[in-house]
Amino acid sequence: MRNVTLEAVFLHPITQRYLKRSGVAHAIAVAEHAFVLAEQYHVNPDHATKAALLHDVGHYTWYREGKWDYDMYRKNDIHAIKGASRAHKLLIRIGEDRQVAKEIAVAILLHTDSYLPTGELQLKPLQQVVHLADEADEESGGNHHYRRIDDKVALERVRLLDKKIEQWLRMNGMKHII
Numbered sequence: 001m002r003n004v005t006l007e008a009v010f011l012h013p014i015t016q017r018y019l020k021r022s023g024v025a026h027a028i029a030v031a032e033h034a035f036v037l038a039e040q041y042h043v044n045p046d047h048a049t050k051a052a053l054l055h056d057v058g059h060y061t062w063y064r065e066g067k068w069d070y071d072m073y074r075k076n077d078i079h080a081i082k083g084a085s086r087a088h089k090l091l092i093r094i095g096e097d098r099q100v101a102k103e104i105a106v107a108i109l110l111h112t113d114s115y116l117p118t119g120e121l122q123l124k125p126l127q128q129v130v131h132l133a134d135e136a137d138e139e140s141g142g143n144h145h146y147r148r149i150d151d152k153v154a155l156e157r158v159r160l161l162d163k164k165i166e167q168w169l170r171m172n173g174m175k176h177i178i
């Protein structure tokens, strides 16, 4: 059994507040991609899906006169830094293992290279999985942030992921603890 389920992370008021900003549908789709990629990269899907679900919780809304200002966003955005810190605080608060919380936070920090020198980072498998899962759900013009999802459907999809993760952990034991 895990300390913290994906459902517990998803339903926490902090997650709900910030995912409403960056898109619940995007967060869940990225978590689903991360589950599949975790298998390929031999990564613990519990960590991959939590990092994926929370990867964009650091977003700030860059609105100018009712419209998203991409220029302002590109110049000033630090959502990966903010998200890493926010996710870490939340995970610790709800009882996540400290080492796991750190690995998840670092994966969130590195999920986008928009503020990093390109090509200089060698991503670890968990970090790679979160980055690729995010890319897999990207739509042009940032439209993936605006896709809607029904609350009930969202929770069902999170619960299904929890079931799959539990099954994976039963089959693989806890050998992939990190």
Ligand SMILES: [Fe+2]
Binding pocket: 055, 056, 079, 111, 112, 134
């Ligand atoms: Fe992002």
Ligand SMILES: [Fe+2]
Binding pocket: 026, 055, 056, 134
């Ligand atoms: Fe994203």
